[in-house]
Amino acid sequence: DAKTTQPPSMDCAEGRAANLPCNHSTISGNEYVYWYRQIHSQGPQYIIHGLKNNETNEMASLIITEDRKSSTLILPHATLRDTAVYYCIVSDPGSSNTGKLIFGQGTTLQVKP
Amino acid sequence: GAVVSQHPSRVICKSGTSVKIECRSLDFQATTMFWYRQFPKQSLMLMATSNEGSKATYEQGVEKDKFLINHASLTLSTLTVTSAHPEDSSFYICSARVTVKRGGELFFGEGSRLTVL
Numbered sequence: 001d002a003k004t005t006q007p008p009s010m011d012c013a014e015g016r017a018a019n020l021p022c023n024h025s026t027i028s029g030n031e032y033v034y035w036y037r038q039i040h041s042q043g044p045q046y047i048i049h050g051l052k053n054n055e056t057n058e059m060a061s062l063i064i065t066e067d068r069k070s071s072t073l074i075l076p077h078a079t080l081r082d083t084a085v086y087y088c089i090v091s092d093p094g095s096s097n098t099g100k101l102i103f104g105q106g107t108t109l110q111v112k113p
Numbered sequence: 114g115a116v117v118s119q120h121p122s123r124v125i126c127k128s129g130t131s132v133k134i135e136c137r138s139l140d141f142q143a144t145t146m147f148w149y150r151q152f153p154k155q156s157l158m159l160m161a162t163s164n165e166g167s168k169a170t171y172e173q174g175v176e177k178d179k180f181l182i183n184h185a186s187l188t189l190s191t192l193t194v195t196s197a198h199p200e201d202s203s204f205y206i207c208s209a210r211v212t213v214k215r216g217g218e219l220f221f222g223e224g225s226r227l228t229v230l
Contacts, residue, residue, distance in 0.1 A: 034218060043119075043206050043221035044157070087156075093210065093217035100147060101208070101219055103157040 003027065004088045009108045012082075018075040020107050022088030025069045030092040033064060034101065035073045037084040037109075044087065044103075047073065078111045085109075116140050117209050119222035126197055127230055133193045134225045136207030142187035143209035147219065148180075151204040163190040197229040 005023040012018040024033065032051050036044040048055055048062045050071075055062045061074040075082055087106040093099045116139040126132050136146055144165045149157040161182050162170040169182035179201075181193040190209075194201055204226050208219040 036221075038157075041204070041224070041226075043117075043224045044208075046218050046220055049218050099145075099210075099217075100159055100162060102159060103149075105156050 003090050003102070004104050006086075006088055006104060006107045008105060009110070011110050011112055012075075012078045014080060014111055014113050015077055018073075018078040018082065018109060018111070020073040020075075020086050020088075020109065021070065022072070023070045024088070024090045027068050027090050028092065030094060031090045032093065033062065033068075033071050034089045034091060035060070035062065036087045036089065036101075037082075038087070038106075039084045047086075078109075080111050080113065083109060083111045117207065117220045117222040119205075119207055119225050121225060122223060123226045123228075125228045125230065128198050129196055131193055131195045132197055132227060133191055134205055134207075134227075136190045136192070136209070136222055138188045138209045138220075141209075141211050143190075143211070144187060146184060146190040146207055146209045148182060148190075148192050149206045149208070151206060151224075157206060160192075194227065197227070199229045202227055202229045 032049050034049040035047040038044045048060050050062045064071045085106040085108050089101050118137045120135045146163040148160045150160050151157045159172050160175045163182045163184040165184045171177045184190040204224050206224045208221040210217045210219050
């Protein structure tokens, strides 16, 4: 079973920041937080991941709370092409058992003009 | 990012035939690859973990004799759907881990859509 909870859907205006929340209250010390997105009929696309520090790359920023029980993915300037299903996943890559990525239902982000 | 390629992207076959899907890591070596299946309007479901040089590990409820996985090299894993039936029609996606260091993100292939008539 997925270890994360996400809202099923969100809307965002084009050009504005999209903030996607994720709860992972049972996360363990070795588990990272990963974010992927899937555009219809394509394979998931890696966005960003982190352990406990906030992370930023060319696509997004990841804010992880100090207790690591929740995180927020931020798309700073959403475009129509960012419309997709966003998945938040926790996983320990060093574990043969928990190193797998188990997908939940994700958040369907709709970016509107 | 790292590139994972799947082939074929689409395949249509008759009921009772077998279909092989290839997953290649193009610019890195992957000791572990994962196979997922996705039905319409549903999330990805992990089917099995493919380990180079050893037997695959299947998730509960996935028939290992029906979904044969071979990971013969560090850059290639194959999934064979044997004696396919219409209920096996689905979107099959593979992924590979670049490295365990720094979190070891997985990269996914483009997916292979199987239609069984």
